[in-house]
Amino acid sequence: MPGSDTSARALIVIPARFGSTRLPGKPLLAIAGRTLLERVLANARAAARVAGNCEIVVATDDKRIANHAKELGACVAMTSPDCNSGSARAFAAAQQQASRPAHVINLQGDAPFVAPATIALLIGALRTGSADVATPVYRLDWARLDRLRAHKLAAPFSGTTCVRDAEGRAMWFSKSILPAIRDEARLRGESGVSPVWQHLGLYAYRTEALEWFAAAPQGHYEALEGLEQLRFIENGWTIATVPVDPPEHALSGIDTPEDLALAEDAITRLGDPFPADAATPVSTEIGPA
Numbered sequence: 001m002p003g004s005d006t007s008a009r010a011l012i013v014i015p016a017r018f019g020s021t022r023l024p025g026k027p028l029l030a031i032a033g034r035t036l037l038e039r040v041l042a043n044a045r046a047a048a049r050v051a052g053n054c055e056i057v058v059a060t061d062d063k064r065i066a067n068h069a070k071e072l073g074a075c076v077a078m079t080s081p082d083c084n085s086g087s088a089r090a091f092a093a094a095q096q097q098a099s100r101p102a103h104v105i106n107l108q109g110d111a112p113f114v115a116p117a118t119i120a121l122l123i124g125a126l127r128t129g130s131a132d133v134a135t136p137v138y139r140l141d142w143a144r145l146d147r148l149r150a151h152k153l154a155a156p157f158s159g160t161t162c163v164r165d166a167e168g169r170a171m172w173f174s175k176s177i178l179p180a181i182r183d184e185a186r187l188r189g190e191s192g193v194s195p196v197w198q199h200l201g202l203y204a205y206r207t208e209a210l211e212w213f214a215a216a217p218q219g220h221y222e223a224l225e226g227l228e229q230l231r232f233i234e235n236g237w238t239i240a241t242v243p244v245d246p247p248e249h250a251l252s253g254i255d256t257p258e259d260l261a262l263a264e265d266a267i268t269r270l271g272d273p274f275p276a277d278a279a280t281p282v283s284t285e286i287g288p289a
Contacts (some may be wrong), residue, residue, distance in 0.1 A: 008102035010054040010123045010204075012044045013062060013090040016069070016109030019081075022256050027065050027109045031258060032267045036254060037065065039112035039274060041074055046117035046275040054123065055101070058109070059093035065109075085228055087203065091214040103127070105204045112263070113249035113273060114202055122204035123243050124274065131240035132209040133232055135201040137162050138246045145194045148177065160199040160227060162241055166242035170239040172201055175226050200244070201253065203229070209237055249273060 016027040016037055023029070027037040037058070048054035058069040061081040069076050077093035090106040105119060118136050125134040140148065148159050161178045163171045167223045172178065177196060181187065187195070205213070209232070219234040221227075229244070234238055249266045267273075 005102065006127050006256070007053055008127050009099075010051060010103040010127075011094055011097060011101035012048060012054060012056045012107050012119065013077075013093045014040055014044060014056070014058045014074075014107050014109045014120050015079075015083075015086040015089040015093075016040075016058055016062075016065050017089075018060070018065055019170045020110075020255070022106050023254065023260075025064070026254055027060075028068055029254075031254075031260060031263045031270055034274060035068065036112050037068060037109055037250045038072055040107060040109050040114075041072055042275050043112070043114055043116045044107055045108050046116035047123070050120040051114060051123040055097075057093050057097070058253050059089045060109075061089075071213060087205075087210065087228060088214050089226065091203075091210045092172060099125050101207055103204055104207055107202060108253060110254045112254065113266075114200070114217050115244070115247070115273070116275060118200070118242075119150070121244065122202065123130060125240050125242050126204050126206060129180065129240055130272060132237040133227065133229070134204045134242055135170070135239060136202055136244045137164070137197040137215070137241045138244050139199065140194050140196045140198055140246075142188055144198075144246065145177075145196055148196075148198065152177070157226060160201070162197045162199045163257055168243075170229070170241050172233065172234065173225070173229055175225055175227070190241040197241070197243075198246075199241075200247070212237075233275075264281070 018025050020026050028035055044056045057075045059077045059079045060066050061079055066076045077096045079089050079092040083089040083092055086106050086108050090104055094104045117209050122134045157175045160173055162173050163178050165171050219231040222230040248270050
């Protein structure tokens with residue numbers, strides 16, 4: 001397994017598809033006057049400044065998205081419409097670069113509220129650790145756990161939990177709420193936080209792990225749960241989970257018109273997290289070879 005390298009080159013890939021069934025063209029749709037892609041790109045640029053030696057590319061199969069990305073000063077990798085996941089599209093974009101990055105970050109183009117600090121933490125986790133993949137998690141207080149349980153009554157496959165080992169490596173991910181909790185009333189009296197960790201759908205990969213993933217068949221439990229990260233665990237790859245603060249803007253992604261309205265409402269109530277220095281692109285962005 002590769003050793004740590006605190007200066008290894010990272011590539012943030014922003015997969016951005018036009019053809020969403022429920023919300024066509026969503027990377028081009030606006031929230032509070034800024035498109036989804038503009039917001040995600042701004043977060044990537046802010047993270048790149050913190051992490052250092054980090055490049056950015058928008059991966060898309062649509063000329064309209066490509067043109068908008070270029071208007072925003074971003075480099076673009078045109079990828080096949082046949083890519084069946086954001087991770088596959090991220091690997092396709094990484095293959096087009098002039099030199100192979102050590103690490104690839106898959107930052108979905110419909111996730112405008114991922115904090116730049118979270119992205120930078122994942123890059124740091126791979127640079128200084130030995131895991132193959134890194135992903136963020138946050139511990140639920142009891143009120144958040146209660147809300148997740150209520151939400152799953154209507155949407156049982158929305159929201160993913162994670163079980164971690166003593167070293168912070170992922171043992172499992174599930175659309176069920178794990179672990180089951182005995183004697184919950186006592187635990188509620190002893191601590192303000194529950195034993196449940198919720199997952200944020202953001203990944204940083206060692207490039208060799210992502211290359212393996214792009215070629216490997218779907219795993220048995222991956223198919224049952226609908227969670228692509230289980231493909232790694234089923235095949236012995238290690239995933240580091242990086243604890244982060246619970247997100248203020250609770251939406252992990254924008255999938256429906258209702259999500260757009262909720263995002264607008266969150267910005268009105270909580271403020272706009274758009275980075276103040278986002279208008280200035282980082283100079284390390286690169287294009288395809």
